[in-house]
Amino acid sequence: xxxxxxxxxxxxxxxxxxxxxxxxxVEEKLKSGFxxxxxxxxxxxxxxxxxxxxxxxxxxxxxNLRDSAFVDINDFEITERRKTLAGLLVTFKKLVWKTLKFYxxxxxxxxxQVNGIMLAAMEGMHSSFxxxxxxxxxxxxxxxxxxxxx
Amino acid sequence: MSxxxxxxxxxxxxxxxxxxGAETLIKHHAHLAGELGHDVTLLTTCATDHxxxxxxxxxxxxxxxxxxxxxxxxxxxxxxxxxxTIQESIMKGRQVSPExxxxxxxxxxxxxxxxxxxxxxxxxxxLVMAGPYLFGITVAALRAVPEKAVLIPCLHDEPFATLEVFxxxxxxxxxxxxxxxxERDFASSLTRGKLPANEVVGFSVPxxxxxxxxxxxxxxxxxxxxxxxxxxxxxxxxxxxxxYLRTFRKRNEIDISLVLTGKGEVQLExxxxxxxxxxxxLSEEDKLSAMAGSLxxxxxSTFESxxxxxxxSWMAGTPCLVHAGSAVLTDQCRKSNGxxxxxxxxxxxxxxxxxxxxxxxxxxxxxxxxxxxxxxxSREAAKKRxxxxxxxxxxx
Numbered sequence: 028x029x030x031x032x033x034x035x036x037x038x039x040x041x042x043x044x045x046x047x048x049x050x051x052x053v054e055e056k057l058k059s060g061f062x063x064x065x066x067x068x069x070x071x072x073x074x075x076x077x078x079x080x081x082x083x084x085x086x087x088x089x090x091n092l093r094d095s096a097f098v099d100i101n102d103f104e105i106t107e108r109r110k111t112l113a114g115l116l117v118t119f120k121k122l123v124w125k126t127l128k129f130y131x132x133x134x135x136x137x138x139x140q141v142n143g144i145m146l147a148a149m150e151g152m153h154s155s156f157x158x159x160x161x162x163x164x165x166x167x168x169x170x171x172x173x174x175x176x177x
Numbered sequence: 178m179s180x181x182x183x184x185x186x187x188x189x190x191x192x193x194x195x196x197x198g199a200e201t202l203i204k205h206h207a208h209l210a211g212e213l214g215h216d217v218t219l220l221t222t223c224a225t226d227h228x229x230x231x232x233x234x235x236x237x238x239x240x241x242x243x244x245x246x247x248x249x250x251x252x253x254x255x256x257x258x259x260x261x262t263i264q265e266s267i268m269k270g271r272q273v274s275p276e277x278x279x280x281x282x283x284x285x286x287x288x289x290x291x292x293x294x295x296x297x298x299x300x301x302x303x304l305v306m307a308g309p310y311l312f313g314i315t316v317a318a319l320r321a322v323p324e325k326a327v328l329i330p331c332l333h334d335e336p337f338a339t340l341e342v343f344x345x346x347x348x349x350x351x352x353x354x355x356x357x358x359x360e361r362d363f364a365s366s367l368t369r370g371k372l373p374a375n376e377v378v379g380f381s382v383p384x385x386x387x388x389x390x391x392x393x394x395x396x397x398x399x400x401x402x403x404x405x406x407x408x409x410x411x412x413x414x415x416x417x418x419x420x421y422l423r424t425f426r427k428r429n430e431i432d433i434s435l436v437l438t439g440k441g442e443v444q445l446e447x448x449x450x451x452x453x454x455x456x457x458x459l460s461e462e463d464k465l466s467a468m469a470g471s472l473x474x475x476x477x478s479t480f481e482s483x484x485x486x487x488x489x490s491w492m493a494g495t496p497c498l499v500h501a502g503s504a505v506l507t508d509q510c511r512k513s514n515g516x517x518x519x520x521x522x523x524x525x526x527x528x529x530x531x532x533x534x535x536x537x538x539x540x541x542x543x544x545x546x547x548x549x550x551x552x553x554x555s556r557e558a559a560k561k562r563x564x565x566x567x568x569x570x571x572x573x
Contacts, residue, residue, distance in 0.1 A: 067424060
């Protein structure tokens with residue numbers, strides 16, 4: 028088999044250091060909004076239990092959720108790639124979309140309302156708990172200093 | 178070292194595709210103990226399927242791969258509704274009473290015939306070693322002979338582990354064989370440091386020369402690919418891996434594939450079949466070849482007491498990417514310098530891009546892992562560790 032030629036402990040290969048440097052890079056990119064992408068939020072759906080214990084990623088997740096919480100019910104450009112009967116097909120598609128929109132508008136608008144309320148509630152809870160935890164941490168630190176346990 | 182009569186208990190006999198990590202590990206320990214000169218019998222059930230637990234093999238004694246094996250039927254009378262109701266409560270983190278814990282174990286996997294065999298003294302065993310921890314059969318067997326009881330817990334941080342019945346078991350057996358140091362640390366945290374005689378025995382991986390090209394040439398796989406081997410189910414993190422790779426491909430426009438080996442259903446979405454290749458259950462040779470040909474082995478599970486597949490992957494010359502939520506897998510990568518660990522998608526993306534762009538890094542991680550496995554997980558090293566704890570237990 029092809030065995031790698033490099034020796035153990037080769038210069039620059041310390042996984043602890045490498046992971047730390049990758050995380051620093053990720054944190055920079057997070058700040059720049061590089062991961063503000065609904066696809067990232069979706070990718071984390073099976074990882075919620077783990078990222079909720081990490082303050083920074085919970086914030087990222089909520090930001091992504093904000094970007095993707097609302098279903099787009101606006102009109103969009105309807106086109107047809109086939110040349111034959113293109114005009115007729117576009118008209119037909121527009122008719123189908125108008126009909127669908129008419130019958131599903133109430134459903135989508137209610138869903139958007141629910142999504143919006145839930146997102147606001149989650150953000151409110153997140154913010155309020157973060158503030159409470161921060162206050163409690165401050166109090167514990169003061170008490171520890173007072174008792175000389177720190 | 179005095180020769181002892183040892184019984185190892187595994188819920189199923191690992192053979193063919195009826196393989197669980199814990200059962201494989203227990204069979205491995207039984208073989209090693211035999212090589213150390215002890216008189217070993219593997220006690221197991223007649224079931225092969227870990228969902229139905231139907232008795233499909235004739236009970237009785239036989240020799241399997243050089244090991245004396247005695248098989249007992251699983252108790253068929255169990256209240257599955259009670260079992261599942263309590264199990265759901267435990268999994269959701271609800272408080273359950275000691276009576277409910279016991280009812281859950283009683284209605285789980287048990288074998289009265291095996292317990293009768295152990296308590297009757299028919300086998301004349303000096304020590305009875307059983308695992309993994311969360312089976313009724315394990316708890317009942319070890320409770321039946323506490324002065325001879327040795328637990329092979331295969332423990333990891335999950336709601337079941339925090340039950341009082343298991344904390345008591347960890348405290349009250351005669352000895353414990355752990356798979357990794359993080360597993361021992363976790364057990365120690367559950368018992369507030371009150372553990373009996375114990376040792377991190379680990380595992381051994383045979384030397385193997387993996388053929389890098391064989392799998393790639395004989396299967397319709399596109400390179401580069403990452404690989405996952407083992408049971409495919411939510412608890413093992415396979416849906417997470419699919420989500421991550423789907424997103425990675427879309428965001429980075431890199432045509433990377435995923436090869437899956439092992440058993441279990443995979444929920445694919447439209448378009449996934451273009452880049453996901455399900456190789457199913459493979460022979461050891463083919464599995465190693467598939468690992469050897471991959472960019473990295475990815476283990477997205479957070480519920481592991483030892484990543485045997487990580488060891489195999491390093492033996493095949495492939496680095497690993499693991500979920501940082503598993504203290505055990507992260508520890509293996511950290512100690513070996515043979516893999517990286519991710520907390521979330523952004524970490525995963527950055528690490529995979531780093532591996533793709535740096536063949537030198539990929540090769541170095543692989544080499545580090547390979548050296549680590551040869552040193553720490555050789556048969557001799559594992560035998561020494563197992564022999565050590567058995568000697569200590571023999572001395573009482």
